[in-house]
Amino acid sequence: MTNLIDIKGVTHAYKTAQGPLPVLNNLNIAVPEGEFCAVVGPSGCGKSTLTRLIAGLMMPDRGEVWLHGELVKGPRKTVGMAFQNPVLLEWRTILRNVMLPLEIVAPSMPKADKEARARELLALVGLEGFENKRPSALSGGMRQRASLCRAIVHKPDVLIMDEPFGALDAFTREDLWQTMHALREKEPFTGVLITHDLRESVFLGDQVVVLSGRPATTQYVLDVNYPGPREIDGLYTPECSDMLHTLRDQIRIAQGRAEDMAA
Numbered sequence: 001m002t003n004l005i006d007i008k009g010v011t012h013a014y015k016t017a018q019g020p021l022p023v024l025n026n027l028n029i030a031v032p033e034g035e036f037c038a039v040v041g042p043s044g045c046g047k048s049t050l051t052r053l054i055a056g057l058m059m060p061d062r063g064e065v066w067l068h069g070e071l072v073k074g075p076r077k078t079v080g081m082a083f084q085n086p087v088l089l090e091w092r093t094i095l096r097n098v099m100l101p102l103e104i105v106a107p108s109m110p111k112a113d114k115e116a117r118a119r120e121l122l123a124l125v126g127l128e129g130f131e132n133k134r135p136s137a138l139s140g141g142m143r144q145r146a147s148l149c150r151a152i153v154h155k156p157d158v159l160i161m162d163e164p165f166g167a168l169d170a171f172t173r174e175d176l177w178q179t180m181h182a183l184r185e186k187e188p189f190t191g192v193l194i195t196h197d198l199r200e201s202v203f204l205g206d207q208v209v210v211l212s213g214r215p216a217t218t219q220y221v222l223d224v225n226y227p228g229p230r231e232i233d234g235l236y237t238p239e240c241s242d243m244l245h246t247l248r249d250q251i252r253i254a255q256g257r258a259e260d261m262a263a
């Protein structure tokens with residue numbers, strides 16, 4: 001299987017008034033086509049920086065990011081992004097919010113086709129009947145569902161998700177995890193998911209990459225062998241419990257390293 005995302009030896013430091021702040025150090029991550037990579041690590045270790053580098057919004061000081069066999073040299077239209085705050089436009093209906101990326105990347109696509117595509121996705125995530133509502137009329141979980149539709153409406157090569165479910169209550173979050181699997185089953189896409197939630201990383205990831213404390217490097221990679229179909233009950237099995245313990249231990253090690261660096 002080819003790697004759709006290949007992050008090779010990426011090193012990056014921010015220039016600050018106090019001098020360079022090293023954030024990533026010789027980071028390597030490989031994500032095969034169709035797979036989901038969950039990235040966890042201590043707070044402030046550089047996870048969001050990593051998403052900006054993959055999306056081509058920033059260039060690394062050293063190393064390379066490859067997407068679909070192409071070296072990333074600038075922002076790419078073939079990347080979809082979803083964040084903790086869905087940032088839907090209040091002056092547009094939910095349907096027209098979801099259609100927005102198509103207006104930018106596929107301006108010549110007939111409006112009826114754009115609309116049909118957006119409606120299809122909204123139905124898939126359970127928002128049929130809410131197409132003409134404004135974002136403020138929806139709950140947080142519903143807004144995040146709409147934002148997921150918007151992130152994949154233009155069939156991006158890669159979906160980058162930075163803490164997309166972080167602001168939701170535990171049960172809504174679990175619903176959204178299942179929605180993610182339903183979406184992936186309907187139209188497989190490759191993804192990078194930044195999260196602080198280890199259960200989420202195991203439920204959604206095909207691999208979980210643990211980043212070390214800052215400057216972050218790839219400390220540990222867990223290949224997720226989820227027992228049976230990805231259903232919430234699976235999280236309570238001994239297999240999942242073992243994976244979660246391993247990840248917790250790795251986070252502890254990463255946090256220790258971050259404290260050592262600060263000392």
Ligand SMILES: Nc1ncnc2c1ncn2[C@@H]1O[C@H](COP(=O)(O)OP(=O)(O)OP(=O)(O)O)[C@@H](O)[C@H]1O
Nearest residue numbers: 014015016021023042043044045046047048049050
């Ligand atoms: N534009 C910037 N200029 C200078 N420093 C920055 C910039 N963006 C981020 N940083 C710093 O780089 C470090 C890594 O930030 P980043 O947001 O990538 O971490 P994170 O792992 O996503 O954090 P969190 O877990 O809290 O969401 C932090 O110390 C942050 O303050």
